[in-house]
Amino acid sequence: MAAFVLYLRLFQYGFRRHSTYLAAALAGAFTNTVFGVLRAYVLIALWEARPGLAGYTLAEAVTFCFLTQAFIGPMQVFGRGLSFGDRIRSGDIAFDLVRPAPLLAWSLAEDLGRAAYLTLARSLPPTIIGAALFTMVAPVSPWFPLSFALGVVVSFGWRYLVTLTSCWTTDDRGIHTLSALLTMFFSGMVLPLGLFPGWLRTVAEALPFAAMVQVPADVWLGAEPPLQALGFQLLWAVALMGLGALLTVAARRKVVVQGG
Amino acid sequence: MIETISLGRDFKVRGTLVPAVRDLSFRVGAGEFVGCLGPNGAGKSTTIKMLTGILTPTHGRALVAGLDPTRQRKALARRIGVVFGQRTTLWWDLPLRDSFELVRLLYKVDRNRFRQRLAELTEVLELAPFLRTPVRQLSLGQRMRGDITAALLHDPEVLVLDEPTIGLDVVAKAEVRSFLARLNAERGTTVLLTTHDLGDIERLCRRVLLIDHGRLAFDGSVAELRALVPGQESIEDVVAHLYLSSTPAAPRTPRRTPDADPPTVTA
Numbered sequence A: 001m002a003a004f005v006l007y008l009r010l011f012q013y014g015f016r017r018h019s020t021y022l023a024a025a026l027a028g029a030f031t032n033t034v035f036g037v038l039r040a041y042v043l044i045a046l047w048e049a050r051p052g053l054a055g056y057t058l059a060e061a062v063t064f065c066f067l068t069q070a071f072i073g074p075m076q077v078f079g080r081g082l083s084f085g086d087r088i089r090s091g092d093i094a095f096d097l098v099r100p101a102p103l104l105a106w107s108l109a110e111d112l113g114r115a116a117y118l119t120l121a122r123s124l125p126p127t128i129i130g131a132a133l134f135t136m137v138a139p140v141s142p143w144f145p146l147s148f149a150l151g152v153v154v155s156f157g158w159r160y161l162v163t164l165t166s167c168w169t170t171d172d173r174g175i176h177t178l179s180a181l182l183t184m185f186f187s188g189m190v191l192p193l194g195l196f197p198g199w200l201r202t203v204a205e206a207l208p209f210a211a212m213v214q215v216p217a218d219v220w221l222g223a224e225p226p227l228q229a230l231g232f233q234l235l236w237a238v239a240l241m242g243l244g245a246l247l248t249v250a251a252r253r254k255v256v257v258q259g260g
Numbered sequence B: 001m002i003e004t005i006s007l008g009r010d011f012k013v014r015g016t017l018v019p020a021v022r023d024l025s026f027r028v029g030a031g032e033f034v035g036c037l038g039p040n041g042a043g044k045s046t047t048i049k050m051l052t053g054i055l056t057p058t059h060g061r062a063l064v065a066g067l068d069p070t071r072q073r074k075a076l077a078r079r080i081g082v083v084f085g086q087r088t089t090l091w092w093d094l095p096l097r098d099s100f101e102l103v104r105l106l107y108k109v110d111r112n113r114f115r116q117r118l119a120e121l122t123e124v125l126e127l128a129p130f131l132r133t134p135v136r137q138l139s140l141g142q143r144m145r146g147d148i149t150a151a152l153l154h155d156p157e158v159l160v161l162d163e164p165t166i167g168l169d170v171v172a173k174a175e176v177r178s179f180l181a182r183l184n185a186e187r188g189t190t191v192l193l194t195t196h197d198l199g200d201i202e203r204l205c206r207r208v209l210l211i212d213h214g215r216l217a218f219d220g221s222v223a224e225l226r227a228l229v230p231g232q233e234s235i236e237d238v239v240a241h242l243y244l245s246s247t248p249a250a251p252r253t254p255r256r257t258p259d260a261d262p263p264t265v266t267a
């Protein structure tokens, strides 16, 4: 019970912490919307030339475009690490690793709070404006909110691993850049995974990045059986968190037992 | 209350083991106020980290409030307070008050006891004007008072502080000192602190530990410490003399070669 209150509080704080950066969120929402409109025109041209590309109708393609724009904030598609990255650099992570609450659960609660805020501030505007300007498809499946939430959790699991690797590297810029590229490309953010050629598509559709963007978008569009989609996301969520827990043990060994 | 038995810590630096703390044995009784001195890199922070479970010893062992800091860290956390002057355990983006709330939930402090304790600490440490300010906007002195409060919310028997007065102005320093003195006198809290400020030692500590090159070089009262170096007026000179005449395994200052004459201390 006390633990539940703690995590609820962390969720609230995560939410509130981001709500203090309102200007940044509005700027983000504006950029996401403008880029959505630009991308939509490109996709319209493409789909008019090649109707039914990637198995989407034109309206579905435009919907996909605005949904992926809406996912940028909550799913951190550009691969920003978690806030404890700074604490690894300063050595303060030692204190976090010996706290009575596990770092993984702790940062998940905070990150879900962050995602909840960014959903309101950065996801709703592009979706609403997109729907006002273009013809979009309404969500087919009642499972979409769950799929969206699982997308956030998978994204968290991935970023947790990426952030924690800083315990072993002196310069973490490389891994963050790599993570950003992988996430953008393989999540379906740049292009729907259905447009990827043969084997690349198979690989991309099996990776965790698909669970962040492509899969929740497909659940909205009804392009994939919802239970299969949710199962795939859940599998990656569990796998990444499991890895995260193992890596936390290793980080604790490294920082607390060996002294950094 | 605190006991170390041949406590030691080696660090692996580029493949070789370098000792930071060696064969350290001392005992601090309940209600004592002990200050820990030592030149930069002597091993004070490393010792404090081992006493608080943030670092695992490589040799010997420590007992704090009867608990092993490494293996019983969670139980220990509820009985000791820890402040690292150079770092903060507060949450950077959160108002001070919210950080305290997290500490309360984390260490399972009863809500009513928490309210009462926070009210007391708010009054004595004069926190009221900035309880709602995010930690990143606090001045160093305000932040330190916040950190000390966070360490005391669960009313611990032992308080361990690593350089609690670092960077504080004269007034803030005096406030922190008088607070710690009162805490020790009125509540009987055992206090162990490290410092480079000899004013802390003179005004607060009935007992001094001197750590040098990871070893315990002196353990006694301030008067006994002075008596080690006769003819020195100020305690600064006494301590400087002790630091400079220490017998290192390797030269401490770059200018000093092992076969050079020992430097003399000038006032």
Ligand SMILES: Nc1ncnc2c1ncn2[C@@H]1O[C@H](COP(=O)(O)OP(=O)(O)OP(=O)(O)O)[C@@H](O)[C@H]1O
Pocket: A259, A260, B011, B012, B013, B019, B020, B038, B039, B040, B041, B042, B043, B044, B045, B046, B047
């Ligand atoms: N994580 C680490 N890895 C390697 N060496 C370390 C590590 N932490 C401390 N040391 C070394 O151990 C020695 C003792 O450091 P420590 O921080 O305990 O000194 P200190 O007495 O607190 O010094 P100061 O007064 O400067 O704070 C130093 O030589 C330091 O370089």
Ligand SMILES: [Mg+2]
Pocket: B044, B045, B046, B162
């Ligand atoms: Mg130190």
